[in-house]
Amino acid sequence: MVVIIDYGMGNLFSVKNALEAIGVEAKISNEPDDLRRAEQIILPGVGAFPDGMKNLKNLDIIPILEEEVLEKKKPFLGICLGAQLLATQGEEHQLTDGLGWIKGRVRRFQVDESKFRIPHIGWNDVFPKKDNILFKNVHPPIFYFVHSYHLVPEDQSVIVATSEYGETFAAALQKENIFGVQFHPEKSQKNGLRILENFLAYKKL
Numbered sequence: 001m002v003v004i005i006d007y008g009m010g011n012l013f014s015v016k017n018a019l020e021a022i023g024v025e026a027k028i029s030n031e032p033d034d035l036r037r038a039e040q041i042i043l044p045g046v047g048a049f050p051d052g053m054k055n056l057k058n059l060d061i062i063p064i065l066e067e068e069v070l071e072k073k074k075p076f077l078g079i080c081l082g083a084q085l086l087a088t089q090g091e092e093h094q095l096t097d098g099l100g101w102i103k104g105r106v107r108r109f110q111v112d113e114s115k116f117r118i119p120h121i122g123w124n125d126v127f128p129k130k131d132n133i134l135f136k137n138v139h140p141p142i143f144y145f146v147h148s149y150h151l152v153p154e155d156q157s158v159i160v161a162t163s164e165y166g167e168t169f170a171a172a173l174q175k176e177n178i179f180g181v182q183f184h185p186e187k188s189q190k191n192g193l194r195i196l197e198n199f200l201a202y203k204k205l
Contacts, residue, residue, distance in 0.1 A: 002026040002200070003038035005065075007055040009081060010046030011186065018186040022193050024200060032064050040200060041065070041074055044186070045081025049090030049106055049149070052081050053098060062099065070101065073177045075202045080147060083173065083180030087151045102175050104153035111166030119148040124163050126171045126183065132160040134172055134179060134198050138191050143171070143183035150182055177202070 004015050006028045019026040026042075027034060035041065045052055056062055069076045078086050087098040090106035098106070109118050126143050128135040135141055141161070150169040153159060161172035163182070173180040179199055185192030 001034075001038055002040045002042060003034050004028045004042045004044060005035075005061070005082075006030045007043075007045075007052065007059060007061075009044070009052050009055060011044050011079075011184070014184075014186040015042060015044045015079065018193060018196060022197055024196075030059050030061055032061065035061065035064050035068055038068070038074065039203060040077070041069065042077045042079065043082035043085065044079040045083075045085065046146070047081055049081065049084055049092040049098070050094060050096045052085050053090075053096055056085070056099075065099075069178065075199065076178050077199050078178075078180040079186070080182060080184055083182055084149060084151050086173070086178065086180050087153075090149070092149055101178055102151065102153055102158055102173060102180070103155065104151055106149050106151050108149050109166060109169070116166035119146060120165045121146050124165065124171075124183070126161050126163050128161045128172075129159060132172070132174060133202055134174070134181070134195055135161060136194075136198050138194050138198075141191065142188075143181075143185070143191060143195075144187040145183045147182060151180065 084106040086102040126141040159170045163171040185195040
């Protein structure tokens with residue numbers, strides 16, 4: 001069973017529908033027992049970093065997530081805001097501590113905003129940096145983005161794909177069983193469904 005974490009930060013049913021389109025049972029939940037039973041865990045998200053962390057803390061599920069993901073090594077996928085929350089800190093609105101699973105900071109695009117409108121919205125090329133399971137059989141790697149901030153990791157080796165929007169930024173990250181994508185696979189048609197399939201295949205490796 002795949003659990004999509006319900007923490008009040010949007011696009012949950014879009015992710016569930018995408019998983020169902022590839023024949024995968026998914027449950028939207030924030031119940032501890034469901035997280036413990038899950039084979040894979042997905043943290044989607046649309047909205048601001050401080051709100052996302054506040055909601056996770058209010059649900060009191062961060063210790064359970066740390067046990068299931070960090071200790072038991074369950075495959076975990078963060079999408080958009082869900083990927084940003086993996087960071088040590090976020091700079092959106094105010095400096096806010098994140099989950100800290102990937103050391104780094106989430107910062108706003110540093111671009112000429114007369115040429116590059118923020119938020120970055122639309123389809124963009126993605127450039128996988130190495131042979132990574134997420135991008136297996138994804139041709140061409142083009143995905144849909146909606147964001148003003150992105151995660152800048154301290155360890156550049158966790159970046160498995162980049163994209164360009166006035167500057168180069170991390171489009172996808174992996175640290176062991178923890179994956180994060182800045183784009184929205186649930187809005188990226190066939191390529192997005194392939195990303196989800198590839199993430200779910202990770203458990204079989």
